Amino acid sequence: DGGITQSPKYLFRKEGQNVTLSCEQNLNHDAMYWYRQDPGQGLRLIYYSQIVNDFQKGDIAEGYSVSREKKESFPLTVTSAQKNPTAFYLCASSTYTGTGAFYGYTFGSGTRLTVV
Amino acid sequence: QKEVEQNSGPLSVPEGAIASLNCTYSDRGSQSFFWYRQYSGKSPELIMSIYSNGDKEDGRFTAQLNKASQYVSLLIRDSQPSDSATYLCAVKGDDKIIFGKGTRLHILP
Numbered sequence: 001d002g003g004i005t006q007s008p009k010y011l012f013r014k015e016g017q018n019v020t021l022s023c024e025q026n027l028n029h030d031a032m033y034w035y036r037q038d039p040g041q042g043l044r045l046i047y048y049s050q051i052v053n054d055f056q057k058g059d060i061a062e063g064y065s066v067s068r069e070k071k072e073s074f075p076l077t078v079t080s081a082q083k084n085p086t087a088f089y090l091c092a093s094s095t096y097t098g099t100g101a102f103y104g105y106t107f108g109s110g111t112r113l114t115v116v
Numbered sequence: 117q118k119e120v121e122q123n124s125g126p127l128s129v130p131e132g133a134i135a136s137l138n139c140t141y142s143d144r145g146s147q148s149f150f151w152y153r154q155y156s157g158k159s160p161e162l163i164m165s166i167y168s169n170g171d172k173e174d175g176r177f178t179a180q181l182n183k184a185s186q187y188v189s190l191l192i193r194d195s196q197p198s199d200s201a202t203y204l205c206a207v208k209g210d211d212k213i214i215f216g217k218g219t220r221l222h223i224l225p
Contacts, residue, residue, distance in 0.1 A: 040124075048212055090160070101148065102148040104206070105206075109159050
């Protein structure tokens with residue numbers, strides 16, 4: 001079955017440590033996205049990529065980095081510069097329908113990151 | 117700043133009644149509109165998309181779009197306890213989707 005796989009499901013980070021969240025999709029979607037969700041804040045865009053080897057900053061990119069070396073993969077690194085990384089991280093991908101309409105996002109199951 | 121506004125709720129609706137969820141957006145050039153359902157601790161799930169003015173029905177769900185008023189709504193008929201969740205309104209801008217903060221819906225048994 002096609003879908004988006006995020007791993008790990010839970011992640012604990014120590015102060016000053018970089019951690020990488022994995023996102024892999026087998027939907028053949030061109031565009032991929034990373035969102036952060038905090039209680040009462042809704043979904044906030046961190047980074048997005050519309051094609052391989054290209055990505056753009058979203059609204060809250062500071063303290064995060066990404067790469068897009070393969071169409072299927074869009075890992076997110078949370079660096080030590082991100083001072084408040086505890087949140088629920090969601091990866092998504094998107095495509096267009098046969099008639100050219102934007103289909104909407106398909107989300108992974110998320111990674112819950114906690115600073116310890 | 118492009119925005120999508122929703123009432124945070126909670127919206128309490130008796131089982132079997134119609135739940136009505138509303139959303140307004142600021143970007144008049146938006147062309148694609150979505151409703152996502154998110155259960156507590158889970159990721160959002162796409163339940164409806166709408167691209168043109170009017171109503172679109174899918175089972176117990178009806179999405180309504182009025183571009184002149186910049187207004188999107190979701191109706192859930194015959195509400196069930198399993199419909200209790202947070203509903204996110206989403207609007208596609210130039211190259212990404214902007215989400216509202218969501219409305220919490222509670223179906224009363």
